[in-house]
Structures are given as C-alpha cells and as structure tokens.
Amino acid sequence: MELYGRVAVVTGGTRGVGAGIARAFLRAGATVVICARRPPEAPVAGAEFVPLDLRDPAATGPFFDAVAERHGRLDTLVNNAGGTPPRLLADGTAAQHARVLELNLTAPLAASLAARPHLRAARGSIVMIGSVSGGRASPGSAAYGAAKAGLESLARSMAVEWAPEIRVNTLVLGMVRTELARLHYGDEDGVAAVGRTVPLGRLAEPADAGDAAVFLASARAGYVSGAALHLHGGGERPAFLDAATCRQRGEGDMT
Numbered sequence: 140m141e142l143y144g145r146v147a148v149v150t151g152g153t154r155g156v157g158a159g160i161a162r163a164f165l166r167a168g169a170t171v172v173i174c175a176r177r178p179p180e181a182p183v184a185g186a187e188f189v190p191l192d193l194r195d196p197a198a199t200g201p202f203f204d205a206v207a208e209r210h211g212r213l214d215t216l217v218n219n220a221g222g223t224p225p226r227l228l229a230d231g232t233a234a235q236h237a238r239v240l241e242l243n244l245t246a247p248l249a250a251s252l253a254a255r256p257h258l259r260a261a262r263g264s265i266v267m268i269g270s271v272s273g274g275r276a277s278p279g280s281a282a283y284g285a286a287k288a289g290l291e292s293l294a295r296s297m298a299v300e301w302a303p304e305i306r307v308n309t310l311v312l313g314m315v316r317t318e319l320a321r322l323h324y325g326d327e328d329g330v331a332a333v334g335r336t337v338p339l340g341r342l343a344e345p346a347d348a349g350d351a352a353v354f355l356a357s358a359r360a361g362y363v364s365g366a367a368l369h370l371h372g373g374g375e376r377p378a379f380l381d382a383a384t385c386r387q388r389g390e391g392d393m394t
Contacts, residue, residue: 141357143168146210148203150193150250151220152186153179155317156268159345160217160352161186167353172206175220193220193246200253213257215356218247218290219268223283236282243286248293255301264306264364266355267294268348271313271371291367298365306364308355313371316342338373 142164152161152173164171165185173183174191182188191202207213221243226235251265258265270287277284291309298307314337316330334341351370354360 141167141353141359142214145169145214145356146172146206146212147215147217147356148172148174148206148213148254149186149217149219150191150247151175151222152183152217153177153188154181156312156315156345156348157217157219158183159347159349160219160268161349163346163349163353164215164217164356167357169215170210172210174202193250194241196249199249203250203253203257207257212261213254214261214263215266216250216254216258216263217266217268217352217356218250220246221268221283221286223280225279227279228281231282239282240286240289243283244289244293247290251297251307255305259301259304262304264308264356264360265294265297266352267291267307267309268352269294269309269311269367271311271369271374273311294367295365302364306360308360308363308365309367310348310351310355311367311369311371312343312348313337313369313374314342315348316344336376337371338376341372343370343372 147164147169149157149161149164149171151157153175157173161171161173161183171186173186173188176190176192178188178190189202191198193199203213223239223243228236247267267290269291270284272280272284273287273291291311294307294309301307314333330342348370351368355363355368
C-alpha cells in the first residue's frame with residue numbers, strides 16, 4: 140500500500156484514463172477525490188466525487204481548500220482532465236481552438252496554483268497527464284497537441300520553481316483504449332489494427348496509466364522531478380522502415 144494515508148485529487152477522473160488512475164490510487168491505499176463537471180455514469184467505487192468546472196477559477200481555490208480541510212491534507216494532484224474532439228484547424232474557429240487550450244493547459248495551471256499551498260505543506264507532488272501529441276505533429280488535434288507541449292514545458296518550470304517542497308512530473312501517454320477509443324480508431328477491428336502498429340502490440344489500458352501515475356506520486360519516485368515518463372508501448376514504428384526497399388540489416392549506411 141504505497142500511498143496509504145495519502146490524499147489525492149484526480150481531475151476528470153470519472154471515466155477513461157482518469158478513472159483508471161483513480162482506481163490505481165485506491166488500490167495503493169490513498170484517499171481519492173475525483174472532480175469533473177458532471178457526475179460519473181458509473182461511479183468509481185471508493186472514491187469521493189465533487190462537481191467542479193476547472194475552467195472556473197473562482198471555484199477552483201475553494202474546492203482544494205475544502206478537500207484539505209475535510210481530509211486534513213493533500214498529497215497529490217493528478218491533472219488529468221482534458222481532451223478534444225477531432226477537428227482540423229481550418230474546420231474550427233479561433234474561439235473553439237482556444238477552449239481546447241484552456242481546458243488542456245490553462246485549467247491544469249490554475250488547479251496547480253490553487254493546490255500549491257496544501258501540496259507544499261505535505262511535501263507532495265503533481266502529475267501532469269501529457270500526450271505524445273505534444274511531441275509530434277498532431278493533425279486533427281493541433282490545438283490539443285500544442286496544449287500538451289505547453290503542459291510538459293510548464294511542468295519542467297514548475298518543478299524548478301516549487302522545489303524542494305513539491306515534485307512535478309509529466310506522464311506522457313500514447314494511445315489508450317478507453318470508452319472513447321472508437322471515436323478515434325473505429326470498431327474493434329480498427330482498435331486491434333491500430334494496436335498492431337505499437338511495438339508492444341496493443342493499446343495501453345487505463346490501468347497502465349494508473350500504475351505509472353502511482354509510481355510518480357510514491358516515495359519510490361522521491362528523486363524524480365521535472366521528468367517526462369513516456370507510456371506509449373515503444374512509440375511508433377518509423378514509416379520509412381516500411382517504405383524502404385533495402386530491409387536487411389547491414390545493407391547500406393545510415394547517417
């Protein structure tokens with residue numbers, strides 16, 4: 140029970156990756172508070188749910204104050220809330236793209252600032268949930284990719300400014316099989332086909348993300364701060380390998 144006696148807030152923890160993270164923290168012994176705009180369709184057993192719109196700064200501060208008062212402390216903030224509908228840049232307005240940036244970058248910043256006094260008192264940690272979209276071209280979700288790139292940069296700076304009291308790290312996720320996977324990858328055959336493009340042969344499960352987040356929040360990662368842990372099953376196979384006509388190792392030079 141690595142996190143026994145600890146209190147964690149998981150934003151957007153009602154489904155998908157967030158619910159997987161919440162369940163992993165519960166298994167590790169933590170008290171878990173989930174916040175989201177709407178109640179979960181299927182409650183995460185053992186977790187406390189509090190409605191909160193993270194884009195409302197007037198509500199964010201009182202939420203964290205209430206959590207710390209109710210439970211006596213706050214040890215970990217997992218900034219998981221985020222996402223975007225598939226949308227090409229030219230198909231959306233500047234205001235629509237700005238809302239994606241607000242949810243995926245500005246809201247985690249606001250939540251971290253609001254939680255900071257309580258995390259500092261507990262010498263706790265923040266786990267940002269990033270994405271491989273922040274480190275590569277992200278057609279169809281460009282604003283989301285830009286926000287995730289900014290989130291990882293924010294975490295690195297935050298780790299320096301708020302040390303040594305608070306550790307800050309980013310969990311950089313690749314493709315995860317959630318309830319919404321069909322929107323991005325299609326039916327079961329599509330999900331399986333996409334999974335075969337991953338070196339480990341499958342998409343991640345929410346539980347995989349949860350176990351990694353628990354590690355970053357635990358004492359086992361006590362000297363880990365300002366880091367980005369990539370959870371992507373080995374990444375993406377370079378396209379040129381499939382296009383090349385010279386396939387045998389040792390044929391030709393690579394520079």
